[in-house]
Amino acid sequence: MARTITVKGIGKASAKPDYVVFSMTLESKHKDYDKAMDMAADHIQQLNETLCGIGFEKGSVKTTNFSVRTDYDRVKDRNGNYQNVFCGYEVTHNLKLAFGFDMGRLSLALSAIAGCLSHPQLSVAFTVKDATAINEAMLRSAAANAKKKAEILCEASGVTMGDLIAIDYNWGELDIYSHTRYDCCEDAMPLMAKSIDIDPDDIDVSDTATFIWEIK
Known part of the structure; x- marks a missing residue:
């Protein structure tokens, strides 16, 4: 051997780092399914139009996840028993926007997104394109x-x-x-x-x- x-x-x-990645979550909720979906559609349309208005190409925003779920509350009745009470349909749309590292463009995008969406959930990460x-x-x-x-x-x-x-x-x-x-x-x-301009820390793998x- x-x-x-x-x-x-x-x-x-x-x-x-030479690339910026925005991760965004848009949420809509309504007791009527069609209205919940209409609200979600309005949010993404507003976002796309706003970003196109500051120089991003149409289709720059990509969907990473889309889900619709029913939301219930646990409510105690007069007899002390808990019942499920329907609260509405929750539509969650997870999105990504990526572009070359540019602090001016990053700041402008943040300001524009906040101005067109109510209570945006957003995070910013720095990576490499390739x-x-x-x-x-x-x-x-x-x-x-x-x-x-x-x-x-x-x-x-x-x-x-x-x-x-x-x-x-x-x-x-x-x-x-x-x-x-x-x-x-x-x-x-x-x-x-x-x-202000920032210089992100190097990526270590x-x-x-x-x-x-x-x-x-």
Whole structure:
């Protein structure tokens, strides 16, 4: 049976954010289903028209999730028993708006969205438009790290490192976002057309891969 050495390589890479992602949630509620849907349609139409008015292309806003559910309250009757009381239909529309990093455009979009929607639920994240480069750099780093460890261990143990036999890597999706938070209270959002420039923190990614070499 061939002798082997198994080493886990740790890969690290960094990149400067060049892309902004808005995540938005629009909610509508009414006891009449058609009216609840009409309210939801009005919200998305207002949003699209407002964003087109400040230079975004039609279709820039993408739906990430859409759901309709019935809402009930638990109410105690005169006998002390709880009953389900229908409150209405809740329409939830999750949306995404992404564009190249530009603080002026980001601030203008925040102000416009707040001005056209009531009680918007919105978050801002910074990422990279193309994650290929940072993923490749991280994988190369993991391979180099594992090989260096294996060479040191073999040298210290008085053995010779042979051919690479296997590589095990979990191709899961990495969280390629900056840790920088960009928060703004709802009351201040309409005023965000004027804002200071910020430089989001670099995106740091890390992952591991397992390498097996023959030893002689």
